[in-house]
Amino acid sequence: MIRQEVLAPLARQIQPILATFIPATAKLSLADLGPVLARVDERLADEPEALQRQLKLFIRILWWLPVFTHLRTLGGLSPEQRLKMLSWLQDCGVTKLRVGLWGLRTLLFVGWYGDPAVQERLGYRPNIAGWDAWHAPQAPQNQGE
Amino acid sequence: MNPAIHADVVIIGSGAGGGTVAAALAPLVAQGKRVLVIEKGARIDPKQLTGAEVASASLLYGHGGAHPTADHTVTLAYGEALGGSTMVYTGTSMTPPERVITSWNLPGLSYDDVVARTARYAAQNNAGFIPDNLINDNNRLFQKGCAALGREARQFPINVRGCRGSSLCNLGCPNNAKQGTAQVQIPAAQAAGVEVVTRAEVRGLRVGGRGGILDVFVDDLPHPHGSQSEWAPGHHVIHASSVVVAAGAIHSPALLLRSGLAGDLPAIGRFWTCHPAHILAGEHDHVISNYVGHPKSFVWEERVEAERYFLESCMYFPFITAKNLTGFGADHERLMAAYERLQMILVLACDDALPEQRVAIDVNGDPVIHYKLMPKTIEAMVRGTRAAAEIFFAAGALSVHAPSARPTLIERSENADLNTRITTAQFLPGTISVSAAHLMGGCRMGATPRDSVTTSRGQVHGHDWLFVADGSLFPTALEINPYLTIMAVADHVAEAVADREGQTVPRGGDAVPAAS
Structure with a gap:
């Protein structure tokens, strides 16, 4: 099956957004972003083309928006400036902008927190055997309650 | 095009509604009737349920578990597989509140009748309390917090058999322990001769012959795990004496709208409602068992009537947690890193079923849900959020993440300031993640075609061959987890279908024996 690329071609524009949403990703190279965006694209594959177009347009708007305020693109802003700008959008009075940012944030979370390796680093180690696995000698032990 | 198919009863959907009707009408097969179940989703083998969060969500849910409303401020979750949403629920088996059923004022559907039917299906599905040793810290902390505040948390009866506590209920039980319709009613119906066709979508209904004509499309798209359809790909036409629409509260009204029935029935799609919900997380100073055991053991509902919210213990997977x-x-990243120390509570609101809250269809005939969070609903969610924060702190949490607070993290030292820290002004639709899994209305039962779609027996007004049997029938929000009530109402509808077919069936789900 041919994998459809939706956000992957916009990796350069997405990189500073992802780093703002999830600071741990700031050190990822463009190549490292590949698997993250592949998970996002997989999730987007069944969504209508109109939605995919809107999403790409929204990312481009985010990229160019700071030109009006800082005379540079999103990629040229400091991490603090990016955080300030995206936080402002998150709580702004225009529902469509808030929804757009929420949607992009959610998709990038799919790409990052949907990765089983990241989930394991968070301590999430589900097992079909449930309690049997939890109580097994090597399993994480309950330290409380 | 494939040859025309003739059947006596066609049931569209195999979830709590369709699965129930299939089992209840299965005895008709022995009386010479042909009964078909048409399911849009795939048949899933439990071995294919790995617990991988994103892949499983794509496999089991419509829109991957996040069908957005028209303005994208709420996402809706429903199952799309054989078994419908019973594949992805937690199996909480609740009897509906008397005041809700009584308020529906439906002739022939009394509260006592609904209770009797829910009891039979609860027994059939092996609903009961899981043993104490299967309850995890996350759930116990909810109970502990409630108790410290003088609130009574009720334990949920759960419909499981052989639960190992994988906590993967919402991603399809890999141990086949949950007793949904794919485990209980559908196999019983098939054993009695009911035919089940998966990966088949009904795109239209027409009047014709002895009843209705259905246009069904079987897909041939690659599917990562579920099995292929039982039928050949392409367009199939089915002639049926009786048709039962049980495709859920989004797709049932959408199908009726696509079929051109709205002219005589202006209420189709309208009075749609749900229990909008969001998650709160409390951070403890030690690791707790949270992603093992049954994820949802307790509910606190003492304020549902007066304040229109209820709280449930819950636990979600990492991506869903990050999203919420x-x-x-x-x-945000720091809180995610504390995943092993997080306790979670789900705040659910009850909103009014209003005519402007509705399912419509787009130019392709696909559903569009015009649903807005009303001020009263937001107020209820904010009250629920405050009550949940109190429970977290009473259970010993160091801090609480509250969606409608700015900053969202509330420290333990701020416990006395919850009324000012958590406010409706900070509840911004589009910023806060709100989702709903209890989807209701859109084909509501009622007395007249002016303001309802079906009779109290689920028969569509003016179309005696056409029935609805799922949560879309509910005239108002149920105020509790709905699957068992959907089964009870669907069972009631099945009797009306049997009456139309001139047959009798065992009453009250007796076609399937109660679990031993």
């Missing part, structure tokens, strides 16, 4: 925590950046 408001915001981003270092604070």
Whole structure:
């Protein structure tokens, strides 16, 4: 099956957004972003083309928006400036902008927190055997309650 | 095109509604009737349920578990597989509140009747309390917090058999322990001769012959795990004496709208409602058992009537957790890193079923849900959020992440300030993640075609061959987890279908024996 690329071609524009949403990703190279965006694209594959177009347009708007305020693109802003700008959008009075940012944030979370390796680093180690696995000698032990 | 198919009863959907009707009408097969179940989703083998969060969600849910409303401020979750949403629920088996059923004022559907039917299906599905040793810290902390505040948390009866506590209920039980319709009613119906066709979508209904004509399309798209359809790909036409629409509260009204029935029935799609919900997380100073055991053991519902919200203990997977925590950046990341120490509570609101809250269809005939969070509903969610924060702190949490607070993290030292820290002004639709899994209305039962779609027996007004049998029938929000009530109402509808077919069936789900 041919994998459809939706956000992957916009990796350069997405990189500073992802780093703002999830600071741990700031050190990822463009190549490292590949698997993250592949998970996002997989999730987007069944969504209508109109939605995919809107999403790409929204990312481009985010990229160019700071030109009006800082005379540079999103990629040229400091991490603090990016955080300030995206936080402002998150709580702004225009529902469509808030929804757009929420949607992009959610998709990038799919790409990052949907990765089983990241989930394991968070301590999430589900097992079909449930309690049997939890109580097994090597399993994480309950330290409380 | 494939040859025309003739059947006596066609049931569209195999979830709590369709699965129930299939089992209840299975005895008709022995009386010479042909009964078909048409399911849009795939048949899933439990071995294919790995617990991988994103892949499983794509496999089991419509829109991957996040069907957005028209303005994208709420996402809706429903199952799309054989078994419908019973594949992805937690199996909480609740009897509906008397005041809700009584308020529906439906002739022939009394509260006592609904209770009797829910009891039979609860027994059939092996509903009961899981043993104490299967309850995890996350759930116990909810109970502990409630108790410290003088609130009574009720334990949920759960319909499981052989639960190992994988906590993967919402991603399809890999141990086949949950007793949904794919485990209980559908196999019983098939054993009695009911035919089940998966990966087949009904795109239209027409009047014709002895009843209705259905246009069904069987897909031939690659599917990562579920089995292929039992039928050849392409367009199939089915002639049926009786048709039962049980495709859920989004797709049932959408199908009736696509079929051109709205002219005589202006209420189709309208009075749609749900229990909008969001998650709160409390951070403890030690690791707790949270992603093992049954994820949902307790409910606190003492304020549902007066204040229109109820709270449930819950636990979600990492991506869903990340999505539901408001915001981003270092604070969000730090909270995610504390995943093993997080306790979670789900706040659910009850809203009014209003005519303007509705399912419509787009130019392709696909559903569009015009649903807005009304001020009263937001107020209820904010009250629920405050009550949940109190429970977290009473259970010993160091801090609480509250979606409608700014900043979202509330420290233990701020416990006395919850009324000012958590406010409706900070509840911003589009910023806060709100989702709903209890989807209701859109084909509501009622007395007249002016303001309802079906009779109290689920028969569509003016179309005696056409029935509805799922949560879309509910005239108002149920105020509790709905699957068992959907089964009870669907069972009631099945009797009306049997009457139309001139047959009798065992009453009250007796076609399938109660679990031993």
